[in-house]
Every structure is written in C-alpha cells, then in structure tokens.
Amino acid sequence: MALETVLPLTAAISAISLHHVVLRRYEIDHLVLQIVAASWFAFGSLAYEFGVQLAVSTALSFLLTLGLAIITYRAWFHPLREFPGPWQLRISKFWAVWKTLDTKFQYFKSVHPEFRKRYGDYVRTGPREVSIFDTNAIQPILGFNSRTSKGPYYDVFERSLHLNRDKAWHRQRRRVWDNGMKQSLSDFAPRVEEFTSELLERIEKSNGALVPLNEFCVHYSYDVMSALVFGTSIGFNTGQSSEVARRIVAILSGNLHGLGVMLHVPWFMKAIATPLSFVGPVKLWEEWTRDRLAERRAIKDPNPDFMSHLIEATPRSPEGDRLLFGESRLIISAGSDTTGTNLTLIFVQLGLHPEVVRGLWEELDEIEYSCLRSQPLLDAVINESMRLWPAVFFPTQRVTPPEGLQIPNGRFIPGNMIVTIPAFAMARDERNFAMPDKFIPERWTTRPELAMNKAAFLPFLTGPYVCAGKSLAMMEMRSVVAGVVQKYDIVLPETFDEEIFFGAVEDHWTTGVPKQQVRFDKRKN
Numbered sequence: 001m002a003l004e005t006v007l008p009l010t011a012a013i014s015a016i017s018l019h020h021v022v023l024r025r026y027e028i029d030h031l032v033l034q035i036v037a038a039s040w041f042a043f044g045s046l047a048y049e050f051g052v053q054l055a056v057s058t059a060l061s062f063l064l065t066l067g068l069a070i071i072t073y074r075a076w077f078h079p080l081r082e083f084p085g086p087w088q089l090r091i092s093k094f095w096a097v098w099k100t101l102d103t104k105f106q107y108f109k110s111v112h113p114e115f116r117k118r119y120g121d122y123v124r125t126g127p128r129e130v131s132i133f134d135t136n137a138i139q140p141i142l143g144f145n146s147r148t149s150k151g152p153y154y155d156v157f158e159r160s161l162h163l164n165r166d167k168a169w170h171r172q173r174r175r176v177w178d179n180g181m182k183q184s185l186s187d188f189a190p191r192v193e194e195f196t197s198e199l200l201e202r203i204e205k206s207n208g209a210l211v212p213l214n215e216f217c218v219h220y221s222y223d224v225m226s227a228l229v230f231g232t233s234i235g236f237n238t239g240q241s242s243e244v245a246r247r248i249v250a251i252l253s254g255n256l257h258g259l260g261v262m263l264h265v266p267w268f269m270k271a272i273a274t275p276l277s278f279v280g281p282v283k284l285w286e287e288w289t290r291d292r293l294a295e296r297r298a299i300k301d302p303n304p305d306f307m308s309h310l311i312e313a314t315p316r317s318p319e320g321d322r323l324l325f326g327e328s329r330l331i332i333s334a335g336s337d338t339t340g341t342n343l344t345l346i347f348v349q350l351g352l353h354p355e356v357v358r359g360l361w362e363e364l365d366e367i368e369y370s371c372l373r374s375q376p377l378l379d380a381v382i383n384e385s386m387r388l389w390p391a392v393f394f395p396t397q398r399v400t401p402p403e404g405l406q407i408p409n410g411r412f413i414p415g416n417m418i419v420t421i422p423a424f425a426m427a428r429d430e431r432n433f434a435m436p437d438k439f440i441p442e443r444w445t446t447r448p449e450l451a452m453n454k455a456a457f458l459p460f461l462t463g464p465y466v467c468a469g470k471s472l473a474m475m476e477m478r479s480v481v482a483g484v485v486q487k488y489d490i491v492l493p494e495t496f497d498e499e500i501f502f503g504a505v506e507d508h509w510t511t512g513v514p515k516q517q518v519r520f521d522k523r524k525n
Ligand code: HEM
Pocket: 161, 162, 163, 174, 330, 331, 334, 335, 336, 338, 339, 342, 390, 391, 392, 396, 397, 458, 459, 460, 461, 464, 465, 466, 467, 468, 469, 470, 472, 473, 474
C-alpha cells in the first residue's frame, strides 16, 4: 500500500484507539500543554520525514477521526446517555462558553434554572457532567460522608486548601485552618470592629452625598483580609492604599469575566495558567503577595494570629513556601470580593426595604451587640440577601466514585462523572422556599413556613469543603450592617430600578454586582 494511504489510515486507527483506551477512561485535562507539545513534535517529525503535504493529510485524518469518535461516543454511547439535557452540551462544554457570552454572564443565573424547568431534576450539562436540582443529592454529593471528590476545576491554579483534589491532604490541611480560625477569631473581632469604625468615618465624611457603594464595601473587605493575612491593612478605608495595591485589586475584580468564561473549560484554564504566571497582572499579584508575606514573616508576633498558625504548620521548604504564597492569595481572593459583594447587595436590599431597617433598629437598640454573636433579624437579613443573590454562583464540581453513586429516592449516577449542585437555582426553587424571588427575612425567624427546605440554602457550601472563612465573613457582615444601620438610613437614588439592577447582576465564578450609588442619611430617631 502506498505511504499516502498507510499513514492517514494508521493515524485514523491510532485516533480510535486513543479515544477508546485513553480518553474514555482517563482524565487528561491537566495535560493539555504536554499534549500540544507532543502533537507539534509528532507533526514536525512527520513533516521532516515524509514532507509537509503528507504530514498535513495524516494530521487531518487523525483529528477528524478523533473528533468523530468523540462525538459519536458522547452522543449515543456515553454512560450518561439516558440523562436529558441540551444536545449541544452532550458533545462539548463549548456551548456553555458561548451561552455565557451570549447571555452576558447569566449562565448559572438564567440558563441553568431553565434547564430544571425543561428537563427535570437531573440534567446532563456537559459530556460527563450532571447538574442535580434534587435536594436529596446534597448530602451524598457534598456532605461529610460523601464518597465524591473535587472535580477537574480544582486542578487549575496553584495548590492551596481550596485548589487541590487530594482528599487526605485536604483533611489534614483543613484541620490546621479550622484550628487557626477557632483560636484567632475572637481576637480578630475587635480588629473587624476597628475596620468598621474606619468605614463609618468614611461614610460620615460623605456628608449625605451619593457614594459608590460597591467600592466602599469591597475596599472594606480587602482591608480586613489583608490585615488577616499580612498583619497590615491595605489602607483603602483610610485612603492610604498604595498604587500597586489599587492596581492589584482592579486586576482581581477586572479578571472575573475571563474566569466566568473559562471555568466551563478548566483544561484551557490549566493550559494558560502556567504561561500567565510569568507575565503581566498575574506576575504582579504573585510578587505583591510574596513581598507582603515576607514582611509578615518578619513581624515577631507576641499574640499569635491566624496567619501565624498557617506559617507554623507549614514546613519551611520551597514546597511549603509555595503553599503559603498560594494560600495567602487564596484568603485575599476568596474572602474579599465575596464579602464585599454580599455587603453591597445587602445594602441595596435595605435601601429597598426601609421597614426591615426599622426592624433592625428595634433589635439592635435593645441588645449588647457583638459581631461574634448571631442576632435573629440581623442574621436573617444577611441570609435572605445571600439566598437571593449569593456571592458565588459557580456550582462546585464533584466526581462520583468509580462504583457510581445512588442518590436516595433519586437516580443512580455512574462512576467517574462530574456532578454539580446548582445552589442558586435550588435557593430559588419554589419547592424549597415559598415566594422564592421575594426578599422576606422573616422566613429565617418568625415565618419558618416560608423556608420549607433550609438544606437548599448553600451560600457557603456544606460538608468538608464548606467555606473556611464562614464565621469570619458572618462577623464582618454583622459588624458592618449593624454599624451602618444603627447610624444611617440607606437611600437609593430616585432613578434606581430594581429590575434593571438585579437583571444586570452577572455570574462569573463570583457574582458581579452592577455599580450602584447610595446615600447614607443620618438616622433621625
Ligand atoms: C460572604 C463571604 C463568603 C462567601 C459567600 C464564601 C463562599 C464560599 C464558597 C461557596 C466556597 C466553596 C467554593 C468551592 O466549592 O469551590 C468557599 C470556600 C472557601 N472560602 Fe469562602 N466565602 C466567603 C468568605 C470567605 C472568607 C472571609 C474567607 C477567608 C478566610 C474564605 C475562605 C474560603 C476558603 C479557604 C475556601 C476553601 C475551603 C476548602 O476547600 O476547604 N471565604 N467560600
């Protein structure tokens, strides 16, 4: 047989074998760069040996056969073939990328809830992914006794408590975090209150003029987080932040759109993460945290704080240092935008519901308030705002164990499949919360009949990977909301349109809140 036939034929057979033996069985998302390099090497070798024309026809034969094998398998022979869902997502997650762009970042917010209405509680939302809207699945998938593990998304960036898929390692590291948080949280409470006082001074200086709400809230949370990690605040509240710090925060907030697109294709994120760490914004962010951490290490601390727990529990080695750098960046990025976003949304709700502000006055005027303790209405306001508008839209990914997973009173999910619990859609499901689109804080206090299934409220997640900063975040939110409400009325501009504002909320990994101005008017009675 002529070489012109043998080579493309061999390529086609290799493609089918590759798909059958490797791609169907193993996850290779983390090997994209190596695969691209190997492919170019193979192509170059073929071109060198047999000429460019033959190399091109061989490559085309390989790629077309591989594509065909993948599509045929995913559409008709995949273990998830019985699960309903949009046909495009059976073949590839690229449809989710396109839909995210097409809907201007409304994928988890608008497209996902539609899936439930159209296809039911178990929807195939990717070639090997099922999104489950059935609350029976929460514990088997996310709970402490779950046999699932984190999905490919958690492989993408530098290793940290959050971004790793090794359950045993996570359990050990998480113990360090939880102990550190438990021991340092009450010591940190007065610092949180100090930052709130700084924010109140900033508000006082506004003299009842309109102020940029998002900026005030996000600056506050960045200040708190940098104090937690590096021992010193960035100084946003007091107007002492450096130019670099301002650039870093702008970069972190500004890159969320990219994240919102790429989170559907973690293999692509993984491929660009390494090159990106050597250039531009990512490099600046890494260098900044590295320098701040070096300064933090140099502080001889008489009262050990949270960071000293992490530093003590981490070996002084290149790998230990990498972990600490990663985790210091994790704390800033996981703890700042989330808390700032929630605060912004809570104040908008309070601006829309002055009767709730009156209720808060009554509650807070009567008690010896502490941000460490929960207060019925204060916590209810925070919860209700997070139920309607969580700070994290991304439904966390898990992988089923090899033997598969039976959901009690639900369906069997085959092994090694990605499963997600779309928390936003569940919290807006009328089976779980009555009048689900309405802001009714009383459902958490005096009207429990309106919260029929509180298990569907997952703003911090649940189980072994529950937010490690949940108590701290609640402390911050209580402190700021109570501090502001005790002194001020929150007034939205007359032009404010609720539908336009909430309609423009975007879902990237975290939530994008449209820029909003408010007035803080001195409380009159
Ligand atoms: C209102 C504010 C916050 C919200 C709504 C929130 C929400 C969440 C959610 C939903 C997750 C799970 C993410 C996933 O599965 O991929 C998470 C994880 C995490 N959060 Fe938060 N978070 C908040 C504040 C904070 C703060 C202040 C910290 C600071 C220490 C923090 C640190 C973390 C860490 C380290 C994880 C990873 C935990 C693990 O994998 O074991 N978060 N958070």
